[in-house]
Amino acid sequence: MRKWFGRGLRLGLAPDGLALVRTGFWPHEQAQLLAQARFKENNIDAVLREAGRMLADQEGSGWALRVVLSDELxxxxxxxxxxxxxxxxxxxxxxxxxxxxxxxxxxxxxxxxxxxxxxxxxxxxAVPQTLLAQLQAAASGSGFRLIEVQPQFVAALNQHRAMRRPGAWFGLVHGGVLSVAAFDGDKLAAVRTAPIPEGADRDWLEGHVAREALRVGLGRPERLQVSGPAPKGWASSAGRLKFACTLFEDELDPLWPDSARLAMTGRAP
The missing domain is CATH 3.30.1490 (Dna Ligase; domain 1)
Structure with a gap:
């Protein structure tokens, strides 16, 4: 069965939706969105039931399953x-x-x-033990091996750890929220999360980072490196002297829902 080696499924779970993605043999091989669902209201029980149905509909017994949880969970x-x-x-x-x-x-x-x-x-x-038990039951009941469950922010931070430049903070945009890991040298000093207001431009970003630096007792970073669907206007431009901003590129379909992007968080580029 060597042809299946390296293939697997990634499941993104949020309180109001989920997506199941199949990854291929090679890291750069295009991923396939298999299924996704969105609920009008937060309902993790309904999301978990739908996850069980999605997995039951798939073939590939013995495949590895990795789950990424939105930070609300x-x-x-x-x-x-x-x-x-x-x-x-x-x-x-x-x-x-x-x-x-x-x-x-x-x-x-x-x-x-x-x-x-x-x-x-x-x-x-911390992850609720009941949620982990339900995920394990859904995976094993459909013949998949649950090998990893990660919070989205942790998955993103680990994914880009080697790319973090000296003096930089790390940011993740997800579901209209910006989560920032503030670093003091190479030490993680704090994790701060805030909603992104409509129309947030570079001036908003600079003011937000300056306020967060004051709150955690650090100087403003030399650079902010951001993963996720951030506004393009946040990137560094001529005349910006307060701090540089780098937006990590991804190769995901721009039409994919947030839950599919959630599922792919942490995958090796």
Whole structure:
């Protein structure tokens, strides 16, 4: 069955929609949008039922399935490691305490993963365990191997990590929202999210980045590198001296829905 090696499915899930995409043998091989659905209101239970139906309609038993979750379905936060901590139990306890402080509840019922570090603040993510169980049941019930579930922002950050330039912050545009990873040197200092107003131009972007820099106690970045369907006017142009802005290009069909772009977040270029 060598002809199937490297092929797989990518599923993008948001509270109001989803899309299933098939990827090919080679990284640059054109992906195929297999199915997509949109709901008028947020209804994750309906989205998960539709995901099960979509998977049941596909052939390719044994194929790998990767799932990308919109950030509305997960929780992301920064954790400062306890001074002198060396045991994983110490990091996990600090992570849970920070979670409770931010979200006002115990992390029971959520599965937590993090970029654990004893020397610098790290990013943590939590996904509802019930959601993970339903995804696993839908995948195995249709003969697919669920090998990865990632929040969209984490997937995008990892995808472009090697391309981040010194002094740059990273941004992701998704569903009318801009999420920004603020870096202090090579250390991730904060993740900030804000809706993008209609008609947001370069002046709005510069004002937004300046305000976020003040909020997190950092200087304005030398460059902002942005992934996703950002306004073209955000890119650097002559006379712009406050900071440069680079828009990462993608080869996806511009007519694809946001849920399909969500599914493809994190795929190697």
């Amino acid at each position: 997960v929780r992301l936060w920064q954790v400062a490691p306890p001074p002198g901590a060396t045991r994983m139990a110490d990091f996990e306890a600090a992570c849970a305490l920070r979670y409770q402080a931010l979200f006002g509840a115990s992390p029971a019922g959520w599965q937590i993963r993090a970029d654990w570090s004893a020397t610098r603040p790290f990013l943590a993510a």
